[in-house]
């Protein structure tokens with residue numbers, strides 16, 4: 001039987017785009033998702049894009065028996081672990097829920113993989129593990145420091161994966177630290193569909209553009225950045241998806257574990273992103289300057305040299321393309337998957 005890749009959280013934003021990229025590259029895919037932060041309609045969209053070349057299991061990754069059944073029924077040879085909760089503010093209000101879900105699902109997954117003799121995993125980490133960075137661009141060797149429970153769950157999972165590699169060299173682990181994923185598949189069929197008020201900048205901008213929100217609040221205009229607004233490393237979700245393919249290829253070919261930043265290496269300010277979006281979408285984005293958001297850092301962007309050297313991967317899409325694709329998705333689907 002042709003081997004396949006298990007994607008946890010594959011109905012979510014990054015997981016769905018990665019599923020498409022893997023299937024387009026000829027891989028068979030099994031998705032496990034409990035749909036706690038995604039819509040079953042994603043699956044119809046995936047079928048429209050890729051046909052029936054994937055299986056979907058609605059289950060919680062903390063359910064070891066459900067994982068065992070997947071490993072028994074499918075010839076899984078690697079896993080990409082996206083499943084997790086990701087809202088920083090929510091993690092501060094509900095830390096136990098975050099530790100239970102994010103750390104609990106990772107432990108359950110690693111145990112099931114061990115039972116099934118599958119020890120190749122790509123893990124979704126985040127630039128949040130760098131805390132308030134001492135230098136930009138940030139290399140992978142920078143000090144790690146979580147500043148909120150969400151970030152701590154990512155650090156704990158990273159540590160767990162490092163301990164596992166030390167204990168048993170058969171484990172092949174790629175820890176990918178994403179910067180700020182934005183944009184959507186060029187078809188406009190899948191994209192980012194946050195429930196409730198978006199926490200992140202790009203979905204807020206697209207919802208203002210489509211008339212769902214009155215204006216964007218720009219958090220802080222007195223940062224030590226060129227225009228005073230926060231600077232981030234926005235990366236197109238399709239570039240990010242391709243980074244997972246490169247990481248899997250690396251693990252299969254080199255059998256060596258890695259920890260790599262996935263970003264563009266370029267910092268873009270809130271103001272620059274808003275201006276570019278307005279130009280691309282051909283409409284102004286109403287905004288107001290408000291106080292800084294607590295916990296935000298002034299600037300955060302990646303040193304991407306390791307990804308280039310060891311994965312042979314680099315981001316290709318620029319900010320205008322990120323805005324164009326995010327806007328296509330939002331304008332075709334004004335209320336996300338409910339449209």
Ligand code: NAD
Pocket residue numbers: 008009010011012013014015032033034035036037038059060061062081082083084085086101105124125126127178179180181
């Ligand atoms: P998302 O919420 O869109 O996708 C996560 C998916 O996991 C959802 O479909 C959700 O239903 C599912 N899920 C959550 N807990 C589960 C569980 N216990 N069992 C089964 N399914 C479960 O989020 P995303 O933006 O696609 O993020 C994917 C991963 O990347 C997450 O681990 C996130 O922490 C990480 N990450 C995201 C960003 C970002 O800005 N989007 C940045 C850095 C890292």
Ligand code: WQD
Pocket residue numbers: 086088125126127128179180181199200201202204216217218219220229230231232270293296
């Ligand atoms: C980007 C910039 C805001 C919203 C978060 C998580 C991080 C990672 C990615 C998962 C900042 C400004 C935002 C708004 C604004 N996720 N902003 N008005 O904070 O870099 O990172 O998402 O791992 O862990 O912390 O992303 O999109 O929230 O903010 O002015 O309504 O936009 O202040 O400068 P952030 P973001």
